[in-house]
Every structure is written in structure tokens, then in C-alpha cells.
Amino acid sequence: MAYIPQDAKWYLADIVLEFTIQDDPENIVHVNVTLIHAHTPEEAYDRAIEIGKQSETAYENTEGKIVKATFRGLRDLNVIHEELEHGSEIIYEQLIDLSEEQIANLVHAKQALSVFRLSR
Helix, strand or coil: CCCCCCCEEEEEEEEEEEEECCCCCCCEEEEEEEEEECCHHHHHHHHHHHHHHHHEEEECCCCCCEEEEEEEEECCCCCCCCCCCCCCCCEEEEEEEECHHHHHHHCCHHHHHHCCCCCC
């Protein structure tokens, strides 16, 4: 596992959301870098998953098409050392027209996330 300071309470989660629009073959993928307040990497992971799931939505756009946001998983999870507010998005990355394989490659299993990797 990576080095986690004993007083760590802030993490950055890369939350992967896929957006699809009815009748549009292209998708849009956002990687939202989101602040997570937690006292352990396990708690940070659970809270990041919860935020991702809460981001799922569907709505009708101005053209009458259904827009759907689907939580695809976490790309990474890192500890930080700053005093910040839980759930604040720092930055996002937009990727357009990704295949299923490309999206799958963005999302990593829990043990591959930075906070769970063995330190050297």
C-alpha cells in the first residue's frame, strides 16, 4: 500500500462518467477529479464510489433527446494533504467517442488505485 500520513483526511478520486445522447453514436466521457474527505483509504474509496453512483442521471435535452450519465468506476484515488471541502471537483477531463475497450481501460480495479499500491 502507498504511504498514507496518519493525519491524512483528504483524497482525490478520478470519477469516470460516460454521457450518451439518444440516437447519437458518439459518447462523451468525463474524468472528474473530486475531493474526498475520509480518514482511511478504504473510507475514501467507499465515499468516491458513492459520489460516482449519485452522479448518475437521465434527462431530456433541449432537442428532446434523452441524455444519460452513467458512472463507470474510478480511474485513480490519491491521498492529498490540503484542507479542502468534501466533494469539490478540482478538474475534469473530457474524452469523446470512446469505445467500450477504451472506457474499460480508464477504470481500474481497487487494488490498482494509487492509494492501494505497494510502496517501494
